[in-house]
Amino acid sequence: EIVLTQSPATLSLSPGERVTLSCRASQSVGNFLTWFQQKPGQAPRLLIYDASYRATGIPARFSGSGSGTDFTLTISSLEPEDFAVYYCQQRSDWPLTFGGGTKVDIK
Amino acid sequence: EVQLVESGGGLVKPGGSLRLSCAASGFTFSTYNMNWVRQAPGKGLEWVSFINDGGNFITYRESVKGRFTISRDNTKNSLYLQMNSLRADDTALYYCARDLSTVTRAFDFWGQGTLVTVSS
Numbered sequence: 731e732i733v734l735t736q737s738p739a740t741l742s743l744s745p746g747e748r749v750t751l752s753c754r755a756s757q758s759v760g761n762f763l764t765w766f767q768q769k770p771g772q773a774p775r776l777l778i779y780d781a782s783y784r785a786t787g788i789p790a791r792f793s794g795s796g797s798g799t800d801f802t803l804t805i806s807s808l809e810p811e812d813f814a815v816y817y818c819q820q821r822s823d824w825p826l827t828f829g830g831g832t833k834v835d836i837k
Numbered sequence: 838e839v840q841l842v843e844s845g846g847g848l849v850k851p852g853g854s855l856r857l858s859c860a861a862s863g864f865t866f867s868t869y870n871m872n873w874v875r876q877a878p879g880k881g882l883e884w885v886s887f888i889n890d891g892g893n894f895i896t897y898r899e900s901v902k903g904r905f906t907i908s909r910d911n912t913k914n915s916l917y918l919q920m921n922s923l924r925a926d927d928t929a930l931y932y933c934a935r936d937l938s939t940v941t942r943a944f945d946f947w948g949q950g951t952l953v954t955v956s957s
Contacts, residue, residue: 785945
């Protein structure tokens with residue numbers, strides 16, 4: 731199965747800062763990489779699909795890039811509501827797999 | 838408004854069975870692929886099973902093959918997960934999740950989940 735490794739595990743940042751989250755795949759997933767945001771007690775929310783396409787209603791401060799094995803989610807300027815856990819997920823092959831998540835918390 | 842509402846979770850002994858349901862509304866259920874995804878307490882997300890729009894393509898993660906069965910009833914706008922031979926490591930919040938489109942397996946809508954606890 732394709733293993734997704736997210737780094738770092740935790741980031742402590744302040745509102746207004748730029749955030750770069752990494753997701754590395756154990757083998758190429760093409761551009762079939764998705765990013766989700768999850769807040770405590772809530773279901774995950776789709777942010778980015780197919781590596782770089784923002785989902786409906788997602789603010790422009792969120793962007794995704796990468797292909798093959800290395801992917802990045804960037805938040806250009808952190809808003810208070812962006813403090814959450816972020817997961818990447820691949821749909822290149824079965825089983826669909828998720829990364830372990832990166833928690834972005836308030837410094 | 839798209840809504841997915843899971844039900845059927847609960848406390849069950851190891852070896853027991855449960856049937857989860859997911860009631861869909863606000864969209865044409867029969868034209869969307871569906872999934873079950875779970876999250877153990879305090880842990881990350883884990884995909885469990887997929888069923889396509891017509892119900893004729895199904896796949897599972899290895900650890901649940903032979904124990905779990907996904908199904909759907911497009912006349913009732915409902916998705917199901919029959920879980921047999923439950924184990925402690927099946928304990929999780931189970932979400933149903935819709936695919937963005939028939940060609941894009943990105944989960945664009947999720948329910949709020951139903952909790953399954955397997956314990957003696």
